[in-house]
Amino acid sequence: MELDRLDRDIIAALVDDARQTYAEIGHRVGLSASAVKRRVDRLRELGAITGFSARVAPQALGWTTEAYVELFCQGKTKPSDIALAVARFPEVVGAATITGEADALLHIRATDVRHVERVIERIAAETFVVRTKSAIVLSRLVDATHNPSVPEVRNESPSIG
Incomplete structure (x- = not known):
């Protein structure tokens, strides 16, 4: 488009x-x-505009803690299986397959560290999960979701010379 x-x-x-x-x-x-x-x-x-929504500060809903969790899955776990499993957790606000050793990266928002721990325990109990590796966010340095820009697309060919 x-x-x-x-x-x-x-x-x-x-x-x-x-x-x-x-x-x-x-x-x-x-x-x-x-x-x-x-x-x-x-x-x-x-389909360039998919809908309209309100941006709500997670803290207003009590979601004051966030973490990123790498999932390491057994065998050839399909991305659709991962998506189906993690979609059941309202705390998972983002999920993507990634390059590198891990199979997927989850973004979790929760009320506190103990809540994050319980979510990770439940996700780790999924049959295809071998292990997880998590990082708790201390402070957000850049948050483009509150001030996103629309990138300019350039149809330029690189000059060779």
Whole structure:
């Protein structure tokens, strides 16, 4: 899917504040409210915009502790099996397969360290998990989820010379 500069500017405005009116976004990007609405509708149809949601501070919900947990799985455990198993844990707020020795990396949010420990124990009890390796987050240095940018795509060929 190809997005032009206006599409990217509209997406950036929505990421910044999805509660803005089409008129406010239009003022920011130089379009009429109706033109912005047409573009947003098209971006939704294309799947570039998948939905709108509220960003809530995890601390407001009592989730004051976070950890990253590497999963080491036996044999040829399928990523879909890992996803199915960890999706049952509301504390797992992110999961990805990764390169390196571990098979997957989980992002866990919990109320305290003991809560993280209980979650890791339950995940480690899954039949395919051989071992886990965890790290507790002490402080968050960069959090792009609160100020994400929409990267510029460049269709440039590297010059050889």
